[in-house]
Amino acid sequence: xxxxxxxxxxxxxxxxxxxxxxxxxxxxxxxxxxxxxxxxxxxxxxxxxxxxxxxxxxxxxxxxxxxxxxxxxxxxxxxxxxxxxxxxxxxxxxxxxxxxxxxxxxxxx
Amino acid sequence: xxxxxxxxxxxxxxxxxxxxxxxxxxxxxxxxxxxxxxxxxxxxxxxxxxxxxxxxxxxxxxxxxxxxxxxxxxxxxxxxxxxxxxxxxxxxxxxxxxxxxxxxxxxxxxxxxxxxxxxxxxxxxxxxxxxxxxxxxxxxxxxxxxxxxxxxxxxxxxxxxxxxxxxxxxxxxxxxxxxxxxxxxxxxxxxxxxxxxxxxxxxxxxxxxxxxxxxxxxxxxxxxxxxxxxxxxxxxxxxxxxxxxxxxxxxxxxxxxxxxxxxxxxxxxxxxxxxxxxxxxxxxxxxxxxxxxxxxxxxxxxxxxxxxxxxxxxx
Numbered sequence: 001x002x003x004x005x006x007x008x009x010x011x012x013x014x015x016x017x018x019x020x021x022x023x024x025x026x027x028x029x030x031x032x033x034x035x036x037x038x039x040x041x042x043x044x045x046x047x048x049x050x051x052x053x054x055x056x057x058x059x060x061x062x063x064x065x066x067x068x069x070x071x072x073x074x075x076x077x078x079x080x081x082x083x084x085x086x087x088x089x090x091x092x093x094x095x096x097x098x099x100x101x102x103x104x105x106x107x108x109x
Numbered sequence: 110x111x112x113x114x115x116x117x118x119x120x121x122x123x124x125x126x127x128x129x130x131x132x133x134x135x136x137x138x139x140x141x142x143x144x145x146x147x148x149x150x151x152x153x154x155x156x157x158x159x160x161x162x163x164x165x166x167x168x169x170x171x172x173x174x175x176x177x178x179x180x181x182x183x184x185x186x187x188x189x190x191x192x193x194x195x196x197x198x199x200x201x202x203x204x205x206x207x208x209x210x211x212x213x214x215x216x217x218x219x220x221x222x223x224x225x226x227x228x229x230x231x232x233x234x235x236x237x238x239x240x241x242x243x244x245x246x247x248x249x250x251x252x253x254x255x256x257x258x259x260x261x262x263x264x265x266x267x268x269x270x271x272x273x274x275x276x277x278x279x280x281x282x283x284x285x286x287x288x289x290x291x292x293x294x295x296x297x298x299x300x301x302x303x304x305x306x307x308x309x310x311x312x313x314x315x316x317x318x319x320x321x322x323x324x325x326x327x328x329x330x331x332x333x334x335x336x337x338x339x340x341x342x343x344x345x346x347x348x349x350x351x352x353x354x355x356x357x358x359x360x361x362x363x364x365x366x367x368x369x370x371x372x373x374x375x376x377x378x379x380x381x382x383x384x385x386x387x388x389x390x391x392x393x394x395x396x397x398x399x400x401x402x403x404x405x406x407x408x409x410x411x412x413x414x415x416x417x418x419x420x421x422x423x424x
Contacts, residue, residue, distance in 0.1 A: 008318050045323055058326025060342075067310075067340035085342065088318050089326040090231065 001026055003078050005035065006085040007042075014042040023084075028061065029074040031084065046086065047074070058089045116193050119146055119153045120265045124273040124391065129358040130371075136381045136388045138374055139274055140361060141266070143394055148182070148189045150364075150396035151266075155288050156186035158261030159250040160194065168248050174199060176249045178230075178237035181210070182396055183252050183286075188217030199247070201237040203230070209403065231327060254330030258288035259295070267296025270391050277301055278381075279390040281374040283366045284308040284340065287332040289393060294336040308340040309373035311348065311366055314419040341376065343369035345418045349411055351375070352398070356407075364396040365406050365423045 005021050007014075015021050021039065025031035032052075036043035046061070048054050053074070055061065061068045062085040068076040078084070112118040122145045127138040143151035163169035175191055177184060178201040191198040198219040202210070205226040214221060224236035234253075241249040252258050266289065270277065280297050282289045287308075294306040334340075345365075352368030355361045374392040381388035398407060405417035 009315055010318065010323060056323060057328065058323050062342045065342045065344075067308075067342070069334060070337065070339045085312075087312070087342070088323055089328050090318055 001078055001080055003031065003080075003082045003084055005031070006083070008087055010088060011042060011045055011086065014039045014045070025078055027074065027078060028063070028068055028076045028084075031078060032074075060087045060089050061085070062087070114193060115147045116157055116190055119157050121269060122146060124270065125361075127355075127359050127361075130354065130375070132378050132382050136378050136386075137390065138371075138378060139389065139391045140355075140359075140394050141270060141391060142361070144363065144397035146186075148185045149399070150182035150186065151289060151393060152182040152186040152396075153189070154261040154265055155252060155258040155286075156183060156190050158257045158264075159252065159255050160187070160190050160196075162255070162257035162260070163248055163250060169194075169196065171195060173197070174244070174247045176201070176237055176241055176244075176247045177252065178202070178224075178233040179252070184210075184214050184219060185217065187250070188214055188219040192218050199240070201233050201240065203233055207403065209400065213400075231325065234327075252286045252288065256331070258286060259292035259331055262289050262292025263296045264292075266393075267293040267300075271297060271300055274389055274391055276389045277304065277391055278386075278388045279305045279307060279374070279377050280392075281307045281309060281370055281377065281390060282393040283370050283395055284310040285329075285366075287329045289395075291331050291333060291336055298336065305338045305377065306336060307373050307377060308337050309366075309370045310340060310342050311369050311423060312342045312344045313421070313423070314345070341373045343372050345415050345423065346411060347372045348423070349406055349414050349418070352406065353411075355394075356398070361394060362398045363394045364398050364401050365404070365418070367394045367396070370395070 001024050002022055005023050007019060007021060012018065023031045023035045025034050032043045032046060046056055046059050048056050055073055063071060063076055063082055123142045124139050125142060127140055131137045146153040174197040175187060176199045177187055184200045188198050199222055200214055200219050201222045201224055203226050204223040211221060224233040237249060241247055280293060284290060290308050297304050348365050348368035351371040352363060352365050355363055355371055370392050374390050377390055378388060404421060406414050
Protein backbone atom coordinates (compact mmCIF):
# COMPACT_ATOMS: atom_id res chain seq x y z
CA UNK A 1 0.00 0.00 0.00
CA UNK A 2 2.52 2.61 -1.12
CA UNK A 3 1.43 6.24 -0.96
CA UNK A 4 3.13 9.54 -1.76
CA UNK A 5 3.39 12.05 1.08
CA UNK A 6 3.97 15.79 0.56
CA UNK A 7 5.88 17.29 3.47
CA UNK A 8 5.64 21.05 4.23
CA UNK A 9 8.82 23.13 4.51
CA UNK A 10 8.51 23.38 8.27
CA UNK A 11 8.70 19.57 8.73
CA UNK A 12 11.46 18.82 6.22
CA UNK A 13 14.06 18.87 8.97
CA UNK A 14 12.70 15.39 9.76
CA UNK A 15 12.91 14.11 6.17
CA UNK A 16 16.43 15.27 5.37
CA UNK A 17 14.98 18.13 3.32
CA UNK A 18 12.82 15.86 1.16
CA UNK A 19 9.59 17.42 -0.09
CA UNK A 20 8.04 14.16 -1.26
CA UNK A 21 8.47 10.86 0.59
CA UNK A 22 6.93 7.43 0.18
CA UNK A 23 5.29 5.41 2.90
CA UNK A 24 3.03 2.42 3.45
CA UNK A 25 -0.03 1.68 5.58
CA UNK A 26 -3.71 0.76 5.33
CA UNK A 27 -4.67 3.75 7.44
CA UNK A 28 -3.25 7.19 8.17
CA UNK A 29 -2.19 6.04 11.66
CA UNK A 30 -0.28 3.10 10.15
CA UNK A 31 1.33 5.37 7.58
CA UNK A 32 2.60 7.71 10.32
CA UNK A 33 4.16 4.77 12.22
CA UNK A 34 5.83 3.60 9.01
CA UNK A 35 7.18 7.08 8.28
CA UNK A 36 8.43 7.54 11.83
CA UNK A 37 10.58 4.42 11.49
CA UNK A 38 12.59 6.20 8.79
CA UNK A 39 12.00 9.86 9.69
CA UNK A 40 12.27 9.79 13.44
CA UNK A 41 10.29 12.50 15.23
CA UNK A 42 7.98 13.33 12.30
CA UNK A 43 4.99 11.53 13.80
CA UNK A 44 5.40 13.45 17.05
CA UNK A 45 4.73 16.71 15.18
CA UNK A 46 1.56 15.38 13.53
CA UNK A 47 -0.29 13.74 16.40
CA UNK A 48 -1.02 14.61 20.03
CA UNK A 49 -2.50 12.89 23.07
CA UNK A 50 -1.05 10.16 25.30
CA UNK A 51 -0.82 7.50 22.59
CA UNK A 52 -0.89 9.85 19.60
CA UNK A 53 -4.60 9.25 19.18
CA UNK A 54 -5.41 12.70 17.82
CA UNK A 55 -4.28 14.89 14.95
CA UNK A 56 -2.39 18.02 16.00
CA UNK A 57 -4.81 20.97 16.09
CA UNK A 58 -2.67 23.06 13.73
CA UNK A 59 -1.93 20.30 11.22
CA UNK A 60 -4.21 19.65 8.25
CA UNK A 61 -3.84 16.42 6.31
CA UNK A 62 -5.46 15.62 2.99
CA UNK A 63 -5.85 12.34 1.11
CA UNK A 64 -6.23 13.15 -2.60
CA UNK A 65 -7.10 16.75 -1.58
CA UNK A 66 -9.86 15.76 0.87
CA UNK A 67 -9.43 16.75 4.55
CA UNK A 68 -8.93 13.55 6.58
CA UNK A 69 -10.92 14.94 9.49
CA UNK A 70 -14.00 14.19 7.34
CA UNK A 71 -12.71 10.73 6.37
CA UNK A 72 -12.27 9.24 9.82
CA UNK A 73 -9.18 11.15 10.97
CA UNK A 74 -6.27 8.86 11.82
CA UNK A 75 -8.46 5.86 10.89
CA UNK A 76 -8.90 7.19 7.33
CA UNK A 77 -8.27 4.39 4.81
CA UNK A 78 -5.44 4.55 2.32
CA UNK A 79 -5.23 2.86 -1.08
CA UNK A 80 -2.33 2.18 -3.40
CA UNK A 81 -1.27 5.35 -5.21
CA UNK A 82 -3.05 7.80 -2.88
CA UNK A 83 -1.51 11.21 -2.40
CA UNK A 84 -1.23 12.49 1.15
CA UNK A 85 -0.59 16.21 1.72
CA UNK A 86 0.47 17.63 5.09
CA UNK A 87 -0.05 21.39 5.66
CA UNK A 88 0.13 23.64 8.69
CA UNK A 89 -3.10 25.55 9.46
CA UNK A 90 -2.61 29.25 8.63
CA UNK A 91 -4.81 32.33 8.50
CA UNK A 92 -6.06 32.84 4.98
CA UNK A 93 -9.03 34.30 3.24
CA UNK A 94 -8.94 37.84 4.49
CA UNK A 95 -5.44 38.99 3.64
CA UNK A 96 -4.67 38.68 -0.02
CA UNK A 97 -1.22 40.05 0.44
CA UNK A 98 1.79 38.82 -1.45
CA UNK A 99 4.07 37.03 0.94
CA UNK A 100 7.67 38.32 0.53
CA UNK A 101 9.41 36.43 -2.21
CA UNK A 102 12.83 34.92 -1.81
CA UNK A 103 14.15 37.60 -4.18
CA UNK A 104 12.78 40.34 -1.92
CA UNK A 105 14.44 38.67 1.08
CA UNK A 106 17.73 38.61 -0.74
CA UNK A 107 17.48 42.30 -1.56
CA UNK A 108 16.83 43.11 2.08
CA UNK A 109 19.83 41.13 3.34
CA UNK B 110 -35.45 48.12 -6.41
CA UNK B 111 -35.12 51.19 -4.21
CA UNK B 112 -33.10 51.50 -1.00
CA UNK B 113 -32.58 54.24 1.60
CA UNK B 114 -28.79 54.03 1.28
CA UNK B 115 -26.03 51.98 -0.31
CA UNK B 116 -25.55 49.89 2.83
CA UNK B 117 -29.24 48.98 2.74
CA UNK B 118 -28.75 47.44 -0.70
CA UNK B 119 -26.36 44.71 0.52
CA UNK B 120 -27.52 41.16 -0.22
CA UNK B 121 -30.42 39.74 -2.27
CA UNK B 122 -27.96 38.85 -4.99
CA UNK B 123 -28.94 36.88 -8.07
CA UNK B 124 -28.69 33.08 -8.23
CA UNK B 125 -27.99 32.10 -11.83
CA UNK B 126 -27.84 28.71 -13.49
CA UNK B 127 -24.66 27.48 -15.16
CA UNK B 128 -26.21 25.57 -18.08
CA UNK B 129 -22.95 24.99 -19.95
CA UNK B 130 -20.96 23.75 -16.95
CA UNK B 131 -23.77 21.62 -15.49
CA UNK B 132 -23.30 17.97 -16.52
CA UNK B 133 -26.98 17.12 -17.14
CA UNK B 134 -30.54 18.42 -16.66
CA UNK B 135 -30.69 16.33 -13.46
CA UNK B 136 -27.39 17.60 -12.04
CA UNK B 137 -27.33 21.38 -12.11
CA UNK B 138 -25.00 24.09 -10.83
CA UNK B 139 -26.23 27.46 -9.58
CA UNK B 140 -23.97 30.44 -8.87
CA UNK B 141 -24.78 33.09 -6.26
CA UNK B 142 -23.33 36.31 -7.63
CA UNK B 143 -21.87 38.02 -4.56
CA UNK B 144 -19.82 40.39 -6.71
CA UNK B 145 -23.12 42.25 -7.16
CA UNK B 146 -22.91 43.59 -3.61
CA UNK B 147 -22.12 47.34 -3.28
CA UNK B 148 -18.32 47.01 -2.97
CA UNK B 149 -18.14 43.92 -5.15
CA UNK B 150 -17.76 41.06 -2.71
CA UNK B 151 -19.57 38.79 -0.27
CA UNK B 152 -17.77 40.58 2.60
CA UNK B 153 -20.30 43.43 2.52
CA UNK B 154 -22.68 41.14 4.39
CA UNK B 155 -20.23 40.38 7.22
CA UNK B 156 -19.08 44.02 7.48
CA UNK B 157 -22.62 45.31 7.77
CA UNK B 158 -23.59 42.72 10.40
CA UNK B 159 -20.42 43.18 12.49
CA UNK B 160 -20.88 46.97 12.57
CA UNK B 161 -24.60 46.68 13.40
CA UNK B 162 -23.79 44.17 16.14
CA UNK B 163 -21.13 46.51 17.59
CA UNK B 164 -23.72 49.29 17.68
CA UNK B 165 -26.35 47.07 19.27
CA UNK B 166 -23.95 46.05 22.02
CA UNK B 167 -22.98 49.67 22.65
CA UNK B 168 -19.34 49.18 21.59
CA UNK B 169 -19.66 51.51 18.62
CA UNK B 170 -20.79 55.04 19.38
CA UNK B 171 -20.60 58.15 17.17
CA UNK B 172 -17.01 59.00 16.31
CA UNK B 173 -15.73 55.55 17.25
CA UNK B 174 -12.58 54.02 15.72
CA UNK B 175 -12.86 50.57 14.14
CA UNK B 176 -9.73 48.43 13.81
CA UNK B 177 -9.30 45.33 11.61
CA UNK B 178 -6.33 43.37 10.27
CA UNK B 179 -7.21 43.16 6.58
CA UNK B 180 -6.10 44.42 3.20
CA UNK B 181 -8.69 42.40 1.37
CA UNK B 182 -12.39 42.47 0.69
CA UNK B 183 -13.37 42.80 4.36
CA UNK B 184 -11.34 46.02 4.63
CA UNK B 185 -13.04 47.47 1.56
CA UNK B 186 -16.51 46.50 2.84
CA UNK B 187 -15.80 47.89 6.32
CA UNK B 188 -14.44 51.10 4.81
CA UNK B 189 -17.67 51.59 2.84
CA UNK B 190 -19.90 50.96 5.88
CA UNK B 191 -17.72 53.07 8.23
CA UNK B 192 -17.76 55.99 5.80
CA UNK B 193 -21.54 55.88 5.68
CA UNK B 194 -21.85 55.63 9.45
CA UNK B 195 -19.16 58.18 10.26
CA UNK B 196 -16.69 55.84 11.97
CA UNK B 197 -12.93 56.04 11.61
CA UNK B 198 -11.42 52.81 10.23
CA UNK B 199 -7.85 51.66 10.79
CA UNK B 200 -6.72 48.67 8.70
CA UNK B 201 -3.56 46.75 9.55
CA UNK B 202 -1.90 45.23 6.52
CA UNK B 203 1.52 43.85 5.65
CA UNK B 204 3.80 46.53 4.16
CA UNK B 205 4.11 44.69 0.83
CA UNK B 206 0.41 44.91 -0.02
CA UNK B 207 -0.40 45.86 -3.61
CA UNK B 208 -0.86 49.55 -4.47
CA UNK B 209 -4.42 48.94 -5.73
CA UNK B 210 -5.45 47.66 -2.30
CA UNK B 211 -3.96 50.65 -0.55
CA UNK B 212 -5.64 53.08 -2.95
CA UNK B 213 -9.04 51.41 -2.67
CA UNK B 214 -8.98 51.55 1.12
CA UNK B 215 -7.70 55.13 1.23
CA UNK B 216 -10.33 56.21 -1.30
CA UNK B 217 -13.03 55.07 1.13
CA UNK B 218 -11.27 56.93 3.93
CA UNK B 219 -9.54 54.08 5.78
CA UNK B 220 -6.24 54.72 7.58
CA UNK B 221 -3.52 52.17 7.08
CA UNK B 222 -1.01 50.84 9.59
CA UNK B 223 1.65 48.51 8.30
CA UNK B 224 2.90 45.23 9.75
CA UNK B 225 6.26 43.70 8.75
CA UNK B 226 6.03 41.96 5.37
CA UNK B 227 7.92 38.92 6.57
CA UNK B 228 5.20 37.90 9.06
CA UNK B 229 2.38 37.68 6.50
CA UNK B 230 -1.20 37.56 7.71
CA UNK B 231 -0.36 36.09 11.12
CA UNK B 232 1.79 39.14 11.84
CA UNK B 233 -0.95 41.57 10.74
CA UNK B 234 -3.31 39.89 13.22
CA UNK B 235 -0.64 40.20 15.94
CA UNK B 236 -0.02 43.90 15.22
CA UNK B 237 -3.77 44.59 15.25
CA UNK B 238 -4.10 42.85 18.62
CA UNK B 239 -1.23 44.98 19.97
CA UNK B 240 -2.84 48.19 18.64
CA UNK B 241 -6.12 47.18 20.25
CA UNK B 242 -4.37 46.72 23.61
CA UNK B 243 -2.68 50.14 23.30
CA UNK B 244 -5.94 51.86 22.32
CA UNK B 245 -8.62 50.42 24.58
CA UNK B 246 -11.28 52.71 23.11
CA UNK B 247 -10.78 51.32 19.60
CA UNK B 248 -13.08 48.50 18.52
CA UNK B 249 -11.55 45.50 16.78
CA UNK B 250 -14.35 43.60 15.02
CA UNK B 251 -12.10 40.57 14.37
CA UNK B 252 -13.86 38.74 11.54
CA UNK B 253 -12.23 35.36 12.38
CA UNK B 254 -13.94 35.18 15.77
CA UNK B 255 -16.92 37.53 15.55
CA UNK B 256 -20.19 35.53 15.58
CA UNK B 257 -21.89 38.40 13.71
CA UNK B 258 -19.81 37.41 10.65
CA UNK B 259 -21.47 33.97 10.51
CA UNK B 260 -24.81 35.40 11.64
CA UNK B 261 -24.94 37.64 8.55
CA UNK B 262 -25.00 34.51 6.40
CA UNK B 263 -27.42 32.67 8.70
CA UNK B 264 -29.86 35.55 8.34
CA UNK B 265 -29.35 36.48 4.69
CA UNK B 266 -27.26 34.21 2.41
CA UNK B 267 -28.88 30.99 3.68
CA UNK B 268 -32.53 32.10 3.44
CA UNK B 269 -31.94 33.76 0.04
CA UNK B 270 -30.50 30.56 -1.44
CA UNK B 271 -33.25 28.35 -0.04
CA UNK B 272 -35.95 30.69 -1.33
CA UNK B 273 -34.47 30.69 -4.84
CA UNK B 274 -33.57 26.98 -4.87
CA UNK B 275 -35.97 24.96 -2.68
CA UNK B 276 -34.63 21.70 -4.14
CA UNK B 277 -31.03 22.42 -3.13
CA UNK B 278 -28.94 19.30 -2.42
CA UNK B 279 -25.43 20.79 -2.07
CA UNK B 280 -23.91 24.08 -0.91
CA UNK B 281 -20.27 24.86 -1.79
CA UNK B 282 -18.31 27.89 -0.59
CA UNK B 283 -14.78 29.00 0.19
CA UNK B 284 -13.15 28.55 3.60
CA UNK B 285 -11.28 31.58 4.97
CA UNK B 286 -12.71 33.16 8.09
CA UNK B 287 -15.28 30.32 7.77
CA UNK B 288 -18.15 32.83 8.28
CA UNK B 289 -19.95 32.07 4.98
CA UNK B 290 -19.90 28.30 5.48
CA UNK B 291 -20.74 28.37 9.18
CA UNK B 292 -23.72 30.73 8.82
CA UNK B 293 -25.16 29.55 5.50
CA UNK B 294 -24.33 25.92 6.31
CA UNK B 295 -26.11 26.00 9.68
CA UNK B 296 -29.22 27.61 8.19
CA UNK B 297 -29.44 25.17 5.29
CA UNK B 298 -28.81 22.12 7.51
CA UNK B 299 -31.70 23.18 9.76
CA UNK B 300 -34.06 23.49 6.79
CA UNK B 301 -32.90 20.85 4.28
CA UNK B 302 -32.44 17.38 5.78
CA UNK B 303 -29.48 15.52 4.30
CA UNK B 304 -27.97 18.54 2.52
CA UNK B 305 -24.26 18.30 1.68
CA UNK B 306 -22.12 21.26 2.84
CA UNK B 307 -18.73 21.43 1.13
CA UNK B 308 -15.76 23.68 1.90
CA UNK B 309 -13.22 24.62 -0.78
CA UNK B 310 -10.01 25.70 0.87
CA UNK B 311 -7.37 27.48 -1.22
CA UNK B 312 -3.97 25.75 -1.17
CA UNK B 313 -1.29 28.39 -1.61
CA UNK B 314 2.35 28.17 -2.59
CA UNK B 315 4.83 26.89 -0.03
CA UNK B 316 5.97 30.34 1.08
CA UNK B 317 2.56 31.06 2.56
CA UNK B 318 2.99 28.12 4.94
CA UNK B 319 6.41 29.30 6.10
CA UNK B 320 5.71 29.22 9.82
CA UNK B 321 8.66 28.84 12.13
CA UNK B 322 6.78 26.33 14.24
CA UNK B 323 3.62 24.23 13.86
CA UNK B 324 2.35 25.70 17.12
CA UNK B 325 2.15 29.14 15.45
CA UNK B 326 -0.70 27.77 13.33
CA UNK B 327 -4.12 29.35 13.23
CA UNK B 328 -7.68 28.04 13.15
CA UNK B 329 -10.44 30.71 13.10
CA UNK B 330 -12.44 30.75 16.33
CA UNK B 331 -15.66 30.65 14.25
CA UNK B 332 -14.79 27.27 12.70
CA UNK B 333 -17.05 24.36 13.68
CA UNK B 334 -16.25 21.29 11.55
CA UNK B 335 -19.57 19.63 12.46
CA UNK B 336 -21.31 22.04 10.03
CA UNK B 337 -19.38 20.60 7.08
CA UNK B 338 -19.84 17.34 5.19
CA UNK B 339 -16.41 17.52 3.59
CA UNK B 340 -13.53 19.90 3.00
CA UNK B 341 -11.30 19.98 -0.07
CA UNK B 342 -7.94 21.62 -0.63
CA UNK B 343 -7.75 23.22 -4.08
CA UNK B 344 -4.42 24.28 -5.55
CA UNK B 345 -3.76 27.32 -7.75
CA UNK B 346 -3.67 25.33 -11.01
CA UNK B 347 -7.23 23.99 -10.59
CA UNK B 348 -8.51 27.32 -9.23
CA UNK B 349 -7.11 29.23 -12.22
CA UNK B 350 -8.37 26.67 -14.74
CA UNK B 351 -11.91 26.83 -13.32
CA UNK B 352 -11.86 30.64 -13.03
CA UNK B 353 -11.11 30.79 -16.76
CA UNK B 354 -13.76 28.15 -17.58
CA UNK B 355 -16.35 30.18 -15.68
CA UNK B 356 -15.78 33.26 -17.82
CA UNK B 357 -15.31 31.30 -21.07
CA UNK B 358 -18.34 29.02 -20.68
CA UNK B 359 -20.77 31.12 -18.68
CA UNK B 360 -19.52 34.69 -19.05
CA UNK B 361 -18.96 35.16 -15.31
CA UNK B 362 -15.78 37.13 -14.55
CA UNK B 363 -14.88 36.02 -11.02
CA UNK B 364 -11.95 36.18 -8.64
CA UNK B 365 -9.60 33.24 -8.23
CA UNK B 366 -11.09 31.84 -5.02
CA UNK B 367 -14.32 31.29 -6.96
CA UNK B 368 -12.39 29.00 -9.29
CA UNK B 369 -11.48 26.85 -6.28
CA UNK B 370 -15.14 26.79 -5.22
CA UNK B 371 -16.27 25.83 -8.74
CA UNK B 372 -13.68 23.03 -8.79
CA UNK B 373 -15.11 21.51 -5.61
CA UNK B 374 -18.68 21.99 -6.90
CA UNK B 375 -17.88 20.19 -10.17
CA UNK B 376 -16.41 17.33 -8.11
CA UNK B 377 -19.75 16.98 -6.30
CA UNK B 378 -21.59 17.16 -9.64
CA UNK B 379 -19.46 14.36 -11.12
CA UNK B 380 -20.12 12.21 -8.07
CA UNK B 381 -23.91 12.76 -8.37
CA UNK B 382 -23.79 11.76 -12.06
CA UNK B 383 -21.77 8.64 -11.20
CA UNK B 384 -24.24 7.66 -8.49
CA UNK B 385 -27.26 8.43 -10.72
CA UNK B 386 -28.64 11.00 -8.27
CA UNK B 387 -30.42 14.29 -8.91
CA UNK B 388 -28.50 17.35 -7.63
CA UNK B 389 -29.01 21.11 -7.39
CA UNK B 390 -25.66 22.50 -6.31
CA UNK B 391 -25.45 26.14 -5.14
CA UNK B 392 -22.00 27.70 -5.13
CA UNK B 393 -20.73 31.12 -4.09
CA UNK B 394 -19.09 33.58 -6.48
CA UNK B 395 -17.20 35.49 -3.78
CA UNK B 396 -16.06 38.46 -5.85
CA UNK B 397 -15.30 39.67 -9.36
CA UNK B 398 -11.97 39.33 -11.14
CA UNK B 399 -11.06 43.02 -11.33
CA UNK B 400 -8.84 43.14 -8.25
CA UNK B 401 -6.80 40.16 -9.46
CA UNK B 402 -5.97 41.34 -12.98
CA UNK B 403 -2.51 42.50 -11.87
CA UNK B 404 -1.72 38.98 -10.58
CA UNK B 405 -1.61 37.77 -14.18
CA UNK B 406 -4.28 35.15 -13.47
CA UNK B 407 -6.22 35.81 -16.66
CA UNK B 408 -3.39 36.20 -19.16
CA UNK B 409 -0.98 33.77 -20.80
CA UNK B 410 -0.85 30.04 -20.21
CA UNK B 411 -2.01 28.33 -17.02
CA UNK B 412 1.62 27.55 -16.19
CA UNK B 413 2.56 31.24 -16.39
CA UNK B 414 -0.43 32.29 -14.34
CA UNK B 415 0.34 29.64 -11.71
CA UNK B 416 3.95 30.81 -11.46
CA UNK B 417 2.76 34.40 -11.03
CA UNK B 418 0.55 33.37 -8.10
CA UNK B 419 3.33 31.57 -6.22
CA UNK B 420 3.76 33.10 -2.79
CA UNK B 421 0.52 35.12 -2.92
CA UNK B 422 -2.60 34.67 -0.87
CA UNK B 423 -4.96 34.61 -3.84
CA UNK B 424 -8.20 34.14 -1.93
